[in-house]
Amino acid sequence: MVTSDNKTADTDEKIFIGKGEQTAWLTLALANRHGLVTGATGTGKTVSLQIMAEGFARAGVPVFAADIKGDLSGISEVGEAKDFILKRAGEMGLDFQPDQFSTVFWDVFGEQGHPVRATxxxxxxxxxxxxxxxxxxxxxxxxxxxxxxxxxxxxxIDxxxxxxxxxxxxxxxxxxxxxxxxxxxxxxxxxxxxxxxxxxxxxxxxxxxxxxxxxxxxxxxxAAKFFGEPALTLKDFMKTDSDGRGVVNILVADKLMQSPRLYATFLLWMLSELFEELPEAGDLAKPKLVFFFDEAHLLFDDAPDALMDKIEQVVRLIRSKGVGVYFVTQNPIDVPDKVLAQLGGRVQHALRAFTPRDQKAVKAAAQTFRPNPKLDTARVIMELGKGEALLSFLEGGGTPTMVERVMIRPPTARIGPITPEERKAIMSKSPFKGKYDTAIDAESAYEMLQKRVADTAAPADGQGDGSGGGVLGQIGSIVGTIFGTNxxxxxxxxxxxxxxxxxxxxxxxxxxxxxxxxxxxxxxxxxxxxxxxxxxxxxxxxxxx
Incomplete structure (x- = not known):
């Protein structure tokens, strides 16, 4: 929420996001009402995502986030007190303290993180x-x-x-x-x-x-590497470290993004599995897990109506399981209205409007906020500088606050990607080392069908099974044995x-x-x-x- 409180440190109840005329807070008890982070390329979406992830982890909430360009990996290393960071922190009255967060890397291809598999x-x-x-x-x-x-x-299985x-x-x-x-x-x-x-x-x-x-x-x-065993146990995402902080799970998605449909379907599968597996939780003091869905427009591109209905249902109902979902994309119009209506929080970075179509998109983005009489929201969206954003989160009653223009706080962990050596060191200490790294080829449909065909070969080639031979014998062999054995x-x-x-x-x-x-x-x-x-x-x- 946004208050006039001048305190600029996270508490047990809320996360400090940034400051303008007023201080912007995200209330943990309302964080499972989902949210949206939007803005043009290079305007600071990834930094906003990082400071939100840091805030959740600091509060003991596990985080899952897809890392498209590798920039989010820096959350695993101690931040640096650079001049521009100290300047921004000082302007907010924030005492900058470098920090780092327990991180587990995952990778569908098993190259830069633990393999992620499903059957x-x-x-x-x-x-x-x-x-x-x-x-x-x-x-x-x-x-x-x-x-x-x-x-x-x-x-x-595979x-x-x-x-x-x-x-x-x-x-x-x-x-x-x-x-x-x-x-x-x-x-x-x-x-x-x-x-x-x-x-x-x-x-x-x-x-x-x-x-x-x-x-x-x-x-x-x-995709063949994705299907198999050992299959991912989604509860492994919901861990805290020895200090009680939430573990940040990062899906390395730079290569995965080369197959956009695979990327979008994979993340949708994860959401559906979380919905299926987690029990009802009701209203909690803080979420069980927060899920950041980067390049969210890929989820909705060319999706059939039946699938769109299911996506809307999951987004609407998964909050009762204690899961908050935050979509990250360039423009709010990338998200269908019936899904957008379920998103309680808004972080809008700058949009550029050089064409009539761009101007229409800016107006549409402005209309997603609760108006503030002090701001011309559509005009401000085009004027925002790097690191600035328009914010609106939910108040205590569950209603959105009026839109405010704020400067996003600087992250306490490193900004930017880590080195391959640093990634290797983190993975060597991972609590899941060895659990998923080696694929298992268990007996499944392929082996079972081969065995049943082999079992039917002798009677089919010999004197038959007394069913009439010819086509009848073949059907008896295929249907009666392959699909008919208990x-x-x-x-x-x-x-x-x-x-x-x-x-x-x-x-x-x-x-x-x-x-x-x-x-x-x-x-x-x-x-x-x-x-x-x-x-x-x-x-x-x-x-x-």
């Missing part, structure tokens, strides 16, 4: 479809694949598991449909096969081929991890019941678990309410 099952079909840029039909096929995997205990599953499903529809023309089959069997053809009717070889090509593109971008569910079944909303009509068909009928006719064994309909959703159990 394909945890990512889910909707987020994976966005990552792969699939159309509706292709997304429906991916939903079918996830459904078959869950109902048959096929654990999807990309080769998903490839193997798609390869196994594709022939089933084609062979089931072809069997209907076999004159040697009886009518009861043909009826069962027609049901199979209907269930797998959209799983064409061409569609599967397209998905496989998109998977290859994703692999070429390095197996113990993997340690991380889709149903246990996350309840997901079925977003496309193709997935509304209960594949388990159809395949069960087929399995009875051709000798396959499906067991009681097949036919159980699961509810899948993009962002955690939002629809289980």
């Amino acid at each position: 394909v099952t945890e990512m889910g079909p909707l987020l994976l479809s966005r990552m792969l840029d699939l159309n509706d039909v292709q997304e429906g096929v991916l939903n079918v694949a996830f459904r078959v995997a869950d109902e048959n205990g096929l654990t999807l 990309m080769k598991d998903l490839r193997a599953l798609l390869d196994a499903i594709a022939p089933v529809a084609k062979k089931a449909a072809a069997a209907d023309d076999d004159p040697d089959d009886n009518e009861e069997l043909k009826a069962a096969l027609r049901k199979a053809a209907q269930s797998y009717g959209n799983v064409s070889k061409a569609t599967v081929g397209t998905i496989q090509r998109q998977l290859l593109v994703l692999e070429n971008q390095g 197996v113990k569910r993997g340690r991380l079944s889709t149903g246990q991890v996350i309840a997901r909303d079925v977003t496309r009509s193709v997935t509304n068909k209960v594949i388990g019941g159809v395949v069960a009928d087929l399995g009875k006719s051709v000798g396959g064994s499906l067991g009681s678990s097949v036919g159980r309909a699961l509810v899948r959703g993009a962002l955690g159990g939002l629809l289980r309410r």
Whole structure:
């Protein structure tokens, strides 16, 4: 909040952000109401992000932040009392004390931080479809694949598991449909096969081929390193150090940003997992975790309406889990109105308006603030100097304060990137050293499918299984054995991890019941678990309410 208090030091209840005519404070009890940091390149967004991260860490709140250019890494090293820093601190009446903060570095590619991994099952079909840029039909096929995997205990851990599953499903529809023309089959069997053809009717070889090509593109971008085990335990982000300060978790994202869709989907997955895993917390004296989402516009670019609805729901509801989300981008208009309405705090650095379109953007940015009769907000936005910002945070009643022009306080840790040697030294002392650094290739869908195909090879090539041979024998082999064997569910079944909303009509068909009928006719064994309909959703159990 903004008060007339002249005290310029963080307290147990609030963080000192900056000072103008009045002192600007961020109240910790309201920090889970989210916020927005905006401004043109080079106007000080990263420094504002750093001083907020320092304030939260100092108050014992763990922080997660994506570091696009490497500048935020300096928070791990002691700051320097340079002349311009001392001058700014003196103008605010601030006694500058250099500091540093416990930091853990993470990197999807495992090059400049601990590897970050998730299983394909945890990512889910909707987020994976966005990552792969699939159309509706292709997304429906991916939903079918996830459904078959869950109902048959096929654990999807890495990309080769998903490839193997798609390869196994594709022939089933084609062979089931072809069997209907076999004159040697009886009518009861043909009826069962027609049901199979209907269930797998959209799983064409061409569609599967397209998905496989998109998977290859994703692999070429390095995403194969993201899918696997050991999977990230998100509670590892929520740690404090021996002094009771919050640990600052930095995602090294310079290379990840070369694949913007992967970057945005990855951070969205993290938010959804936090929402799913954390219990309800109500109103807390301070957040459990603060999440800074840099280059936030990438999250919303070309996002379908269904996904936008889920993003809005997560942003609205995750605050009750004690998590504050702060979006960082160039202009407030980068964020959709229904998400913008959920953001309680505003830090607006300078915007430049050289064209009519830029001027329109400035006016839109000014309209996101509660007006101050002393300020022409639109004009001031274009006049702000480096390190200055317009601020508005929430007051005690949860209402935004009037916009104020302030000078942002200087960070106490280093401004700018650290050296590779300094990063290496920090990682060598990390509490997670060795936990995530070595990938584990556990038995999963790929190995299980290979084994089941091998088990069926002998009867399929020999005297047959008494089901009529030809196409019928092939379907009995593929469906009855690969997708019809009772197996113990993997340690991380889709149903246990996350309840997901079925977003496309193709997935509304209960594949388990159809395949069960087929399995009875051709000798396959499906067991009681097949036919159980699961509810899948993009962002955690939002629809289980």
